[in-house]
Amino acid sequence: MTDEATPDLLAIKxxxxxxxxxxxxxxxKKRLILFFGRESFSDNSKYLYLHMVENYPDAEVIxxxxxxxxxxxxxxxxxPHCDLSGDLQEVFTLLLHAAVAIFCVNPSQSLVANDLLFxxxxxxxxxxxxxxxxxxxxxxxxxxxxxxLDEPFCRPLAWASRxxxxxxxxxxxxxxxHQVFGVKTLLRGGFPRNEVICxxxxxxxxxxxxxxxxxxxxxxxxxxxxxLVPTWQRGKPTPLTEAGFLVRLxxxxxxxxxxxxxxxxxxxxxxPALTNRQVDRLFILPAGVxxxxxxxxxxxxxxxYSSIMFDFLLTGNPVMALDIxxxxxxxxxxxxxxxxxxDEFRHCFVPESxxxxxxxxxxxxxxxxxxxxLAYSLFGVAPGEYQPVNAALMAKVDRILQQKCAEDxxxxxx
Numbered sequence: 215m216t217d218e219a220t221p222d223l224l225a226i227k228x229x230x231x232x233x234x235x236x237x238x239x240x241x242x243k244k245r246l247i248l249f250f251g252r253e254s255f256s257d258n259s260k261y262l263y264l265h266m267v268e269n270y271p272d273a274e275v276i277x278x279x280x281x282x283x284x285x286x287x288x289x290x291x292x293x294p295h296c297d298l299s300g301d302l303q304e305v306f307t308l309l310l311h312a313a314v315a316i317f318c319v320n321p322s323q324s325l326v327a328n329d330l331l332f333x334x335x336x337x338x339x340x341x342x343x344x345x346x347x348x349x350x351x352x353x354x355x356x357x358x359x360x361x362x363l364d365e366p367f368c369r370p371l372a373w374a375s376r377x378x379x380x381x382x383x384x385x386x387x388x389x390x391x392h393q394v395f396g397v398k399t400l401l402r403g404g405f406p407r408n409e410v411i412c413x414x415x416x417x418x419x420x421x422x423x424x425x426x427x428x429x430x431x432x433x434x435x436x437x438x439x440x441x442l443v444p445t446w447q448r449g450k451p452t453p454l455t456e457a458g459f460l461v462r463l464x465x466x467x468x469x470x471x472x473x474x475x476x477x478x479x480x481x482x483x484x485x486p487a488l489t490n491r492q493v494d495r496l497f498i499l500p501a502g503v504x505x506x507x508x509x510x511x512x513x514x515x516x517x518x519y520s521s522i523m524f525d526f527l528l529t530g531n532p533v534m535a536l537d538i539x540x541x542x543x544x545x546x547x548x549x550x551x552x553x554x555x556x557d558e559f560r561h562c563f564v565p566e567s568x569x570x571x572x573x574x575x576x577x578x579x580x581x582x583x584x585x586x587x588l589a590y591s592l593f594g595v596a597p598g599e600y601q602p603v604n605a606a607l608m609a610k611v612d613r614i615l616q617q618k619c620a621e622d623x624x625x626x627x628x
Contacts, residue, residue: 254502346521
């Protein structure tokens with residue numbers, strides 16, 4: 215049943231969702247941890263899931279996805295998984311009995327906006343790892359700007375703010391995450407995906423991370439490597455995706471012996487692929503590819519205001535960011551006041567100055583100290599410093615699991 219159904223069918227669906235939620239809240243949970251992610255096998259959930267599959271025999275650990283390509287990848291590598299598009303009785307039963315559910319994007323995205331699936335998790339402890347530090351106002355912070363009367367905004371807002379725990383990598387960000395999710399308990403820890411910026415990825419961590427052959431060959435070449443990552447901008451694009459800017463940048467790259475790697479945003483994964491287009495010095499990286507095992511291979515990152523620029527600090531390499539003054543783009547983003555006060559970390563540019571700033575960033579980079587200071591403020595480590603964040607997070611998930619199972623096993627006889 216969909217929201218386009220007749221009023222009678224919608225009423226039946228609403229009643230069924232309410233009943234599933236009631237059942238979920240009363241179902242005694244098993245030692246079962248479910249992981250949910252993007253439309254591809256990537257991001258923070260992926261890395262904590264793989265670590266716990268390998269190192270946590272005390273509970274059943276399962277990846278859940280409705281994407282056939284992800285399910286096939288996990289099946290091929292014999293990793294535990296659940297196909298959310300499969301038999302509904304089996305899917306509902308699994309979700310109803312899960313003690314812990316772990317997300318890294320909005321649950322509405324991971325659960326393909328299916329109210330029935332989300333209702334089955336009503337009694338489950340939900341952990342939100344999210345997908346990076348941001349200069350965007352998010353979720354509950356957006357209610358002054360976006361209408362809660364708009365169902366496509368209200369549903370994800372309600373689902374994400376259901377989280378019981380939210381990961382916060384720094385005390386400098388605690389108030390931000392509290393305002394975003396309204397959550398009362400934060401988990402201190404680094405982002406799981408950032409481990410592979412500072413150490414080689416394992417074979418399993420490279421699942422979903424294989425680049426197109428031409429891009430891989432160029433990354434192994436001798437030319438300088440520029441990673442271009444526009445963010446998702448709520449339907450209001452910045453110049454980084456405009457043809458005129460890209461022509462200017464490609465001409466600059468040819469002139470100065472640079473290769474450009476354009477990473478398509480993950481939310482565009484189901485749009486027509488651009489990877490078959492052949493442009494000298496420009497390589498398109500698919501929306502679904504996991505880029506984190508490769509981040510340290512790039513000499514410089516260029517973005518408008520994608521959160522990847524903060525993870526890229528751990529490479530120690532320069533960051534170029536489009537110079538957008540507050541209010542010139544969206545009313546509510548980008549907002550660098552959301553960060554600790556180290557705004558000198560980026561080489562700011564406008565389209566007309568991109569060549570000058572690019573060469574200065576590569577040849578006369580004077581932002582290293584500011585980047586190192588911000589990296590420490592956000593993650594508690596210096597650029598290049600390895601931090602075993604997945605082991606530390608696993609211990610916290612274990613504690614949450616123990617508490618949940620103890621609560622569910624408690625009853626009285628009078």
